[in-house]
Amino acid sequence: MRAGSLLRRAVSSLVLVWLLLTVVFFLLHAAPGKPSALLATSGLSPEQRAGIERAYGLDRSLPEQYLRWLGAIVLDGNWGVSFTHRRPVLELLVEAFPATALLSLSALLFHLLASVGGALLAARRKGSWLDRGVQTVSLLGFSLPVFWLGLMAILVFASWWPLFPTGHLRSPGASGGGLSGLADVAWHLILPSLVLGGASCGGTLRLVRASLIDALDQDYVRAARAKGVSQRRVLTVHALRNALPGLAQVVGMALPALLNGSLVIEVIFSWPGVGRLLFEAIQSSDYPLVLAGTALSGVLVVLGSFLADLAHAWVDPRVRDA
Amino acid sequence: MPERRASLWLGVVLVALLGLAGLLAPWLAPHPPDAQYDAAAAGHRPPGTSLTGLELADGRWVLGDQLERTAEGYRLRRLGELRTITTAELAPGGGPHRFLFPLGTDGVGRDLLSRLLHGARVSLALALLAVALAMTLGVLYGAIAATSKPWLDNLMMRLVDALLAFPPLLLMLTLAALFRPSSALLALVLGGTGWMEVSRLVRAQVKGVAARELITAARASGLSRWRILTRHLLPNSLTPVFALAPLWVANVILAESALSFLGLGIQPPDASWGTIINDGQEVLVQAWWIAAFPGLAIALAVIGWNLIGEALRELLDPRGGDGRRNMGDAHR
Numbered sequence: 001m002r003a004g005s006l007l008r009r010a011v012s013s014l015v016l017v018w019l020l021l022t023v024v025f026f027l028l029h030a031a032p033g034k035p036s037a038l039l040a041t042s043g044l045s046p047e048q049r050a051g052i053e054r055a056y057g058l059d060r061s062l063p064e065q066y067l068r069w070l071g072a073i074v075l076d077g078n079w080g081v082s083f084t085h086r087r088p089v090l091e092l093l094v095e096a097f098p099a100t101a102l103l104s105l106s107a108l109l110f111h112l113l114a115s116v117g118g119a120l121l122a123a124r125r126k127g128s129w130l131d132r133g134v135q136t137v138s139l140l141g142f143s144l145p146v147f148w149l150g151l152m153a154i155l156v157f158a159s160w161w162p163l164f165p166t167g168h169l170r171s172p173g174a175s176g177g178g179l180s181g182l183a184d185v186a187w188h189l190i191l192p193s194l195v196l197g198g199a200s201c202g203g204t205l206r207l208v209r210a211s212l213i214d215a216l217d218q219d220y221v222r223a224a225r226a227k228g229v230s231q232r233r234v235l236t237v238h239a240l241r242n243a244l245p246g247l248a249q250v251v252g253m254a255l256p257a258l259l260n261g262s263l264v265i266e267v268i269f270s271w272p273g274v275g276r277l278l279f280e281a282i283q284s285s286d287y288p289l290v291l292a293g294t295a296l297s298g299v300l301v302v303l304g305s306f307l308a309d310l311a312h313a314w315v316d317p318r319v320r321d322a
Numbered sequence: 323m324p325e326r327r328a329s330l331w332l333g334v335v336l337v338a339l340l341g342l343a344g345l346l347a348p349w350l351a352p353h354p355p356d357a358q359y360d361a362a363a364a365g366h367r368p369p370g371t372s373l374t375g376l377e378l379a380d381g382r383w384v385l386g387d388q389l390e391r392t393a394e395g396y397r398l399r400r401l402g403e404l405r406t407i408t409t410a411e412l413a414p415g416g417g418p419h420r421f422l423f424p425l426g427t428d429g430v431g432r433d434l435l436s437r438l439l440h441g442a443r444v445s446l447a448l449a450l451l452a453v454a455l456a457m458t459l460g461v462l463y464g465a466i467a468a469t470s471k472p473w474l475d476n477l478m479m480r481l482v483d484a485l486l487a488f489p490p491l492l493l494m495l496t497l498a499a500l501f502r503p504s505s506a507l508l509a510l511v512l513g514g515t516g517w518m519e520v521s522r523l524v525r526a527q528v529k530g531v532a533a534r535e536l537i538t539a540a541r542a543s544g545l546s547r548w549r550i551l552t553r554h555l556l557p558n559s560l561t562p563v564f565a566l567a568p569l570w571v572a573n574v575i576l577a578e579s580a581l582s583f584l585g586l587g588i589q590p591p592d593a594s595w596g597t598i599i600n601d602g603q604e605v606l607v608q609a610w611w612i613a614a615f616p617g618l619a620i621a622l623a624v625i626g627w628n629l630i631g632e633a634l635r636e637l638l639d640p641r642g643g644d645g646r647r648n649m650g651d652a653h654r
Contacts, residue, residue, distance in 0.1 A: 012480075019484035027500065139632075143624040145576055147583050148599060148617035151606060155614075159607045259489040264580055268603075278492065279584065282499040294488060294496050301487040 006310075013306045020298040021073065024291050025066055079296075080288035084281070089292040093274060099169055100273030103196065103266070104258050106189055110197030111204065111254065116247070118201070119208035120235055126213055134205070141202030147264040150195045154268070157191060164191045167270035192269040196261045204250050208243055215242035245316035252308025256301050326633045333568075333629030340623050344442035351436035352422060356591060359421065360385040363400050364431030366609040373421045374398070377413040385431075389418050426611040428601055434612060437593055438619055444594040446623065448509055449574040453567060455513030456574075460520020461556070461563065467521065468528035469551055479525065482518045490515055491580055498586040505592045508581070512574050520563060520570075527559035534558075565638050568631035572624045579620050595620050 044052070053059045060068070072078040079089040122134040158166040165171065170184050215221060216239055224238050263275035270276070274293060281289035343350060358364075359375060363385045367373070375385040376396060384407065386400035395408035396418070425434040467478040485493075497511045531537065532555060540550050581587030582596025583603075590597070595616040602612030 015480060016484050016487060019481055020487060023481075023484060027496065139625065139628060140621075143572065143628055144621050145579050145583075145596075145599075145617060145624075147580055148613070148620065151599070151603060151613050152617065155606055155610050256487070256489045260491040263489070263491055263495075264584065267584065279495070282495050282586065285499065287500075290496055290499065294492050297489050297492055298484070298487040301489065305487075 009306065009309060013302050016302050017299050020302070021070060021295055022066075024295045024298075025069055028287060028291055029062065029065075079292040082281070082289045083286045084284050085286075085289070089289050092277060092289065093293060093296060096272060096274045096277045099271060100262055100266070100275060102185075102189065103193055103271060103273060104262050106193040107197035107200075107258060107262070108251070108254070110193055111201045111258075112247075112251070114198060115201040115204035115208055116240070118205045119212055119243075120240070122205075122209045123212035123216065123239070124231070124235060131209075134209075138202035138205045141199060141205075144199060146195065146199040146261045147268055149199050150192070150265050150268040153191055153195050164188075167192075167268070169272055192265050192271060196258065196265045200254060200257045200261055204247075204254060207246060207250055211243040211246045212239050215239035218242070245312050248308050248311040248315060251311075252305040255304040259297050259301070326636050329629045330633035330637070333626045333631075333633065336622055336626030337630060340442055340619070340626065341446060343439055344446050347436075347439040347443055351433070351439045352424070353433040353436045355437045355440040355593065356432060357436075358430045358432055359383040360400075361430040364421070364423070364427050365429050366605065367423055367427045367431075368609075369424065369426040369434075369611050371423045371426060373423075375419050375421050376407055376417075377419070378407075378411055379413050381413065385421060425615050426609070428598075428612050429605060429609070434598075434615060437598055438595070438616060441593050441595045441598055441616065442619065442623075444505070444588055444592055445575060445578060445596070445620070448505070448512070448578055448588075448594070449571050451509040452512035452516065452574045452578070453570045455509060456516035456570065457520055457563065457567060459513065459517035461524050461560070463517065464521035464524025465528055465551060465556060468525040468532065469547065469555070475525075479522070482521055485515075485518050491577065494577060494581055495584065495586055498581060505588050508578070508587055512578060512581075516570060516574060516577075520566075523563055523566065524559060527562060528555050531555050531558045561638060565634040566631065568627045568634065570631075572627035572631065575620060575624050575627070 050059070072080075077090060079093075081087065082089050082092055085092055118134045118138065122131040125131060154166050158164050165188050167188075169188055170181070171188075212235065216234070221234055221238055224234055229238070259275075262273065263279060265271065266273045266275035267279050274297075278290060278293040280286075281293065347355075360383050364371075364373060373385040373387060374389040375383045376389075376398065377383055384398060384400060384405070386398035386405070388399040390397045392406070395406065395411070398405045398407060423433050423435070425438065427433060428437070463478065463482075467475045470478070493515050494511055497515065498508070501507075501511070503511055528551075536558075537550060537554060540554050545553075578587055578594060579596035579599070582594045583600045585600060588594040588597050598616040599613045602609065602614075602616070606613055
């Protein structure tokens with residue numbers, strides 16, 4: 001990608017982030033549960049209420065509040081203070097982020113392994129029973145509710161057949177560091193990341209399969225075959241290389257689905273990440289935390305799709321030199 | 323393609339069966355969905371449980387595993403104890419009655435099958451309502467954007483991009499938490515977060531049709547912008563939108579179930595499949611059936627709609643393109 005188009009892409013991502021934040025601000029102020037409505041029913045005296053409104057800037061006009069809110073975020077990284085935790089929202093989110101990143105990345109890894117592996121199996125012979133079987137499983141994959149899959153996984157693999165723990169990041173009393181600590185985390189990670197990665201891979205599998213089958217129809221594959229290259233090598237080297245650019249985009253698009261899924265999976269597996277933090281915030285009407293979390297995951301998605309475009313350009317010379 | 327038609331029909335049959343089950347729930351269900359005959363004795367019973375019960379004079383029921391007739395009345399084995407009930411204690415004409423719970427019971431002795439059948443009504447009706455709403459909003463928004471000045475069109479579509487960047491479940495949860503909608507208003511939340519992709523698709527379609535000669539001809543003959551839009555542009559652009567509707571229904575069923583599972587969707591006393599799974603989560607190990615069966619119901623409904631949607635998409639697009647991808651890329 002040339003510098004000009006890269007810059008254009010970056011600017012449009014920034015505009016997108018600004019729109020996102022604006023949507024979030026107006027959501028907060030359009031809702032019946034907004035702070036001033038909560039204050040009105042809080043039983044405080046008018047003077048106390050006015051004091052709180054002044055302290056939080058609620059007595060100012062809406063455009064002024066909007067500019068101050070946006071200014072605090074952009075200039076100071078100040079997203080406000082959580083009602084329930086009484087700590088800066090950003091601090092809470094940053095604390096919870098590593099657990100979510102660990103879960104999402106290992107889920108993504110499994111997602112890619114399963115979808116590329118399945119697609120290679122299916123594309124080997126289009127229309128064979130194996131192809132149909134893989135396609136049926138992928139249809140099941142995106143038709144099952146991920147939270148239900150999680151519950152059933154706990155029921156079968158943690159209760160009836162206790163191979164894995166039922167949740168949490170570590171065993172009670174286990175130390176954080178060392179090899180045994182790592183192994184403990186990995187043991188807790190397997191079930192949630194398999195469910196999260198597996199449940200979302202149906203769509204990716206179909207995309208990769210379609211682009212593999214597309215590639216197998218191209219002249220360069222026919223040429224490779226004529227040269228005597230084996231079927232396995234044609235698939236895994238020649239055709240897969242062709243399917244890679246699409247895959248980079250898919251990863252960018254899979255990010256919202258992963259964030260979605262990690263929310264319910266974290267709730268079910270008591271995983272101490274951003275999803276569970278936000279869910280608890282939603283339950284306790286902790287608006288600063290909810291809105292910052294919503295806005296930041298939107299920003300994350302925009303960033304993800306920007307990076308996916310960069311990766312796409314990097315693996316696809318047609319885009320890179322365009 | 324015979325295979326495609328077979329999966330279309332399989333989908334239609336699944337959807338029709340579940341739809342009928344929901345429509346006819348009051349007649350099909352063996353019990354009223356909220357009837358708690360004897361919460362202590364009938365709670366958390368596994369699938370296939372059959373109990374015998376007697377109606378007492380005050381209208382309550384006592385349910386037990388075994389019943390024997392004695393000289394003065396009945397002897398009932400209830401919760402491992404023998405309980406004697408004299409004829410005088412019974413409601414008038416209250417003879418023994420057999421209770422069958424094909425899929426088991428929940429914690430307060432309600433019949434799971436009856437709750438699932440009634441839940442089908444809630445889940446399916448809500449999904450159809452939400453998709454109708456999302457399609458109306460999306461068609462209007464997309465058509466307006468496509469026929470507006472380029473700068474306005476651009477701004478409108480960037481707003482769609484911004485809304486699509488939120489993880490949809492988080493957006494719905496936030497809306498549900500802020501507005502605390504009733505069960506019917508939940509359709510607004512579900513539909514209000516689902517129209518963006520419709521509008522992208524409609525806009526791309528309308529733009530495509532607008533470039534064709536029939537529109538130039540219509541413009542040349544002096545038709546108004548509104549008339550061109552309603553008479554020529556929309557009728558020629560909506561087929562792919564309707565073809566995708568079944569896939570959206572499938573997605574909305576999943577979204578509603580997730581919201582309800584998390585306690586922010588359908589509120590009691592109404593019950594959808596998602597809320598029943600929520601009930602079953604706490605007793606997953608003691609009473610697995612409460613969480614397991616509603617999940618299967620959701621899966622069947624979603625598979626049915628997905629099969630219809632995929633078959634329609636391929637039948638209407640003989641090139642066999644991937645509609646999901648086209649949907650996302652439509653505006654680029």
